[in-house]
Amino acid sequence: MSKASSLVKGALGAATVTMLAGCPLSTPDSDTRVTIVGSSADKLVVGERLRGELTTQSPLNVKDGSRYQSYRLSLAEGGLVEIEIDGSIEGIMSLYDDQDELLASASPLRFRAEESGDYAVVVSGATADSYGPFKLVSRTIELNDTGELSVPGSTMGWLQMEPRTYTLTVETAGAYQIDMTSGDFDTKLVLQGPNGYRAEDDDGGEDYNASLDDILAPGEYTLTATSYERSTGLYTIDISSMDIDITDTDTLEVDSEINAWMRSGSDTYSLTIETEGVYQIDMKSTRLDSVLVVEGPDGFRAEDDDGGDNHNSRITGAFQPGVYRVTARSYEERSTGLYTIEISNMDIDITDTDTLEVGSEINAWMRSGSDTYSLTIEAEGVYQIDMKSTRLDSVLAVEGPDGFRAEDDDGGDNYNSRITGTFQPGVYRVTARSYEENGGIYSLSVQHR
The missing domain is CATH 2.60.120.380 (Jelly Rolls)
Structure with a gap:
């Protein structure tokens, strides 16, 4: 149940900024503090492709020797954006506010602004050897989250650490499926409804996403969408009716x-x-x-x-x-x-006998333990006894006159049992059993070679 969130939140402060840039953005003799946002000359406009490049002339991160480039991004309150880095460079994207607080670090990076203002998008090399051109591709994500769910229907929402609740009205009794998917966090669903109904799921869907399917009675339900750990990110809820004919019988x-x-x-x-x-x-x-x-x-x-x-x-x-x-x-x-x-x-003809005959074959069903048969040999010669089964690991044993005894496990085709030998006239005891002592169908045949 470990799906790492693609969003990392925390306040790192000016010390982090100094390490990122490789030099102080403010001096002890100055009352003016320069933030990452303030030092970002280039502007990233959502919806427009931006080309950049990390070179040996790019600012240095003294912590690990990587290079970085920063861009100013203006967002309105409630605006949800997605930014991806495209190119051969191995890079990391981070987002800072105007107080140099790290808000998110991911690729792709998704962020919802809690207030209007300027932010900084920082592209850093993953290692000290990460150089080269890149493109930043950004877009605005439009949500259709009204708090009301319909069948069938799809809703895209944004989880800001706290659970999100929805109202779902079921008009007709039947089987329904509710899926909550996210690439940002480990999803969880809780459904509550009439007559004390309650169901929940964490990992029942594909890729450890949440999925509920059940027979629902008509009525109003409350669906709670949340994360396994209080996370932030984009998610989608899909609701569909399942076209299933449930047989009402015992x-x-x-x-x-x-x-x-x-x-x-x-x-x-x-x-x-x-x-x-x-x-x-x-x-x-x-x-x-x-x-x-x-x-x-x-x-x-x-x-x-x-x-x-x-x-x-x-x-x-x-x-x-x-x-x-x-x-x-x-x-x-x-x-x-x-x-x-x-x-x-199965339309299998089971032979009701405890006697084997040369030149014939029987079908039998082993319940447990072993089955024993009598075989009469009229004339001396070479004979072959086969025990075949697709359900049993067959084992054959034959005992007869003058201390005759033979046993086989896998001597036949496809690991079946086969005993071939010279038999004197007389009555023989043939024992058929399973190596694993389980039950199933098998056949026995005796042939004069």
Whole structure:
């Protein structure tokens, strides 16, 4: 949450001016004190490009050996200006008032005059070796800050250390998004409204800017725009309605998708599975770190945090007919926002058997631990047993007559398991398991080579 302010305020006094210029601007024998503003011969006019150059003949800053050039700038009370330095030179801009108080130091430099008067813009080299031509490009920034916000709408304002409050009227219930962006400080938003509603955000938007999105009821709201640390600078507030169809239900159906809005805690749904099979449940969100929990018949329980795409939640498993409880929540308990839940029938034919046959392949679902099969070899020969899965790190073990034993983890294609060897006639025990003891779909095949 560390976005450094582009504005630095503080009173440095005449000592700083002396160091900047490299020589006293007033003498002990003189009652006349020359300020930076007073010593600036060249004038900077807002809206006009000004060319300059730092050379060995430019005034010297004895503190670090850099050179500088100063310009007089006249501003009216309330005037907001932005000044940028253009060119190959590595420079720093500072702004002083007529009392030699440092008001701002940044690039670009933005400043709002609290009173009319003359100011000094000082361009300094970043190092003692910073020389060359430059251009100063300046413009007046027009604010449209009325204190009233509308939907949709955009407001540009200036924060002078203290929070700024706005009135927002919501006419229609729905999902809305409010963004506060600034290149000058770390933004923060607080929204208060009917029936004790309150929401706030600091870093929820892009580049650590503030962003609020929520379902808002009709009524009048108060929006407070502020900074994480009492800062000064330019900001923009954008308000838009989100075109989202929120599904008002607590029931999930196979091969369907719902949109929902999580306010706090968790949301619970009922899911009825009519036919045994492999199903996939996805919870997706760009605002929440989604977490899914599914509980059902015969002690069934599954949970996932990041198993889906883009760190979303996904639970894939073999489900028996029955009623299941699906709980959707955010890993960070106080998070709110839009999410979707989708239920899909994977249409995978699970082979209900504990026997393997040469020349055949089965699909199976590993719930936990391991699955065991019986394999009968009728004739001596070379055989290949493959266990394949995109969900499991497969491990195969085969035990048989005369102490026969073989095991493999990654001997097949794509790190799957494969055992190839000479098998004598007899009955063999084939054990399929996952290296990480997790569940998922896999296939087993036996071929005579």
